[in-house]
Structure formats: C-alpha cells, structure tokens
Amino acid sequence: MSITPEQASWFAQTFDSLARNVERALLGKRRTVELALTCLLSGGHLLLEDVPGTGKTSLAKALANTVQGTRSRIQFTPDLLPSDVTGATIYNQRTGEFEFHPGPVFATIVLVDEINRASPKTQSALLEVMEEGRVSVDGVRHDVGRPFMVIATQNPVEQAGVYPLPEAQLDRFLMRASLGYPDHDTTIAILADASITDRAANVPPLITADAVQQMADMAAAVHVDTAVLAYVSQLAEETRRAPVTKLGVSTRGCMALVRCAKTWALAQGRGYVIPDDVKDLVAPVLAHRVLLTPDAEFTGSSVSVLLDKILSDVAPPAERGVA
Numbered sequence: 001m002s003i004t005p006e007q008a009s010w011f012a013q014t015f016d017s018l019a020r021n022v023e024r025a026l027l028g029k030r031r032t033v034e035l036a037l038t039c040l041l042s043g044g045h046l047l048l049e050d051v052p053g054t055g056k057t058s059l060a061k062a063l064a065n066t067v068q069g070t071r072s073r074i075q076f077t078p079d080l081l082p083s084d085v086t087g088a089t090i091y092n093q094r095t096g097e098f099e100f101h102p103g104p105v106f107a108t109i110v111l112v113d114e115i116n117r118a119s120p121k122t123q124s125a126l127l128e129v130m131e132e133g134r135v136s137v138d139g140v141r142h143d144v145g146r147p148f149m150v151i152a153t154q155n156p157v158e159q160a161g162v163y164p165l166p167e168a169q170l171d172r173f174l175m176r177a178s179l180g181y182p183d184h185d186t187t188i189a190i191l192a193d194a195s196i197t198d199r200a201a202n203v204p205p206l207i208t209a210d211a212v213q214q215m216a217d218m219a220a221a222v223h224v225d226t227a228v229l230a231y232v233s234q235l236a237e238e239t240r241r242a243p244v245t246k247l248g249v250s251t252r253g254c255m256a257l258v259r260c261a262k263t264w265a266l267a268q269g270r271g272y273v274i275p276d277d278v279k280d281l282v283a284p285v286l287a288h289r290v291l292l293t294p295d296a297e298f299t300g301s302s303v304s305v306l307l308d309k310i311l312s313d314v315a316p317p318a319e320r321g322v323a
Helices: 005-022 030-041 056-066 082-086 120-132 184-192 209-220 226-241 251-267 275-289 294-298 303-313
Strands: 046-049 071-075 087-092 097-102 109-113 134-137 140-143 149-154 175-177 245-247
Touching (some): 005 030, 030 056, 030 209, 030 275, 046 056, 082 087, 082 120, 082 134, 087 134, 226 303
Parallel strands (some): 071 109, 109 149
C-alpha cells in the first residue's frame, strides 16, 4: 500500500507527541529521543552506550512508560542465568505437570541495565530472543509477542569485570546511541528540579502497544526509490573497501538502515525516503557494525571519522532510479 498525505501527517504529529512526552524525563536530548522512537517503530532494539549518570536508564524507562504495554527491567550481573531472563519450566506437584513460567523478557519493552555485566551465555540467551522473537525452553517455543523492544545500556569506560559484546552480537542491535552530558542551560534546568530523583516516573502513557504496531506497519510501507537503495549499497561497499576496516557493513546492516530511513522519513511527514534520511541515520545504525584494523585503532582512527569521509566521498543520487 502507498502512504497518503493524511497518513503521513498523522504519523508525524503522533511521533512528535511521543517525543515530547519522553522529553519530560530527558531534557535537551531531542535527537536521541527521536532515534529511540525510530528504533521502536522500526521493530528493532537499541543499545545505549555512555558513561554513568547521563540518563540512559531514564530514557529507557520514559519510553517504556509512554507505551501502554507491559514492561520489565533486568539488572545484568555476573551470576545471572539464562533462565533468569527467558523463564523456565517448573514441575507443578498439584497438577503433576510441567508448567512454563515466563521470564522478564516477555514484555513489550524490556530494559536491560549493564548488558556487559552478565556472562556471554546469558548475553547470548537475550540476543537469541531479540533475533527470533521467541524463547525455546525444553523444546517448546514461546512467542514474546509484538511489539517487542529491548533497550540495553552499557558503560564503555569501565572494563574491569565486564564481558564486552562481540561484534557479531552488536549487529543484533538496530541502533547504538549515546546521550552525552547536557549543555549549560539544560543542566541548570535539571538542577532547578533536583528534588525530582526519577523524572521518568512522571511520564504518562500516551500510546497503546497495538497503536505502536500499526505505526510500525505504516512505516514499513514507505516508498524507497531504487536510486536510494543503490546509495545505501554503495555506502556499505565503501566501508568494506576501506583499508582501515577489518569488518564492513553487512547486508543485515543495509536492511537495518533502509528500515530506519522509512520510519525517519514518515516522521518528517513524507511517504518516501530521500538521501538525507539515509545520511541522518548512518552513524547510529552503521557505526557499531564497522570494525577497524588494530593498526588503524593504534594510529587514532575512528569509525565516526571513516563514516563522515565516506558520506562526503559518495555522492547521493540526484535522480530517481529505473524500476
């Protein structure tokens, strides 16, 4: 189906209302809020990577409170077991049967605090659910339902006693974003209400889980011209050809960029994707999918600089493609 101007306008207005609602808990971080909403409406998962105290957990809780669905929080620790995340089958002595007790991953929005604190086995159990959308326990599959979004946080600075996510598992996250410190004026506004220790608790529900799924289905129908698809493919190829890269963007990364660009375009009130939509999302969608060579890292190269160079070198399409 094609998106009508009325549908595009409604989507953009709703998206803006959701963003302003989440901003009640996170002042001065509009772009990161919009990225989180884009991730939700694109059917993906978000990795928030930043130093402590910048509002990672507040963003996740505010987004969860905005959606009138179920939500859960899992604090990852070294002794956490996979069954603590997915659930387990327990024998019921009264009925004489085994019953499945779902874990906290069975929720509309799941907040995972400090994902790099748990063992690789527990991390893998969560990432499998993220990819498959279901849990297999004792040979029986249990769907987690839709919409389903995992928002994971991690501190990139502290490395003692943590288990960093391998590159292949980082690829399971649709986006990676960071918040950074607020500017001077925003800091003053936050300090003026220092008595409010949990701003996210004051964020009211604004949209149902069914409505979120309807918006996601609408975003999936946004038109992407073949010229824009060729542009995405060329950007990915350049990350693979670059001499400083050990691992470039995969086909899954290209698909992720197109999915997010559709939602981003519709949030701007358009039923079609333009090259600027792709450019806006290259860093949050692709940066964590590129791995530099050890020599490049030693000389101070960074993925962000590489992506900026590729965006400047690769000319965006000026005409529509041939179907």
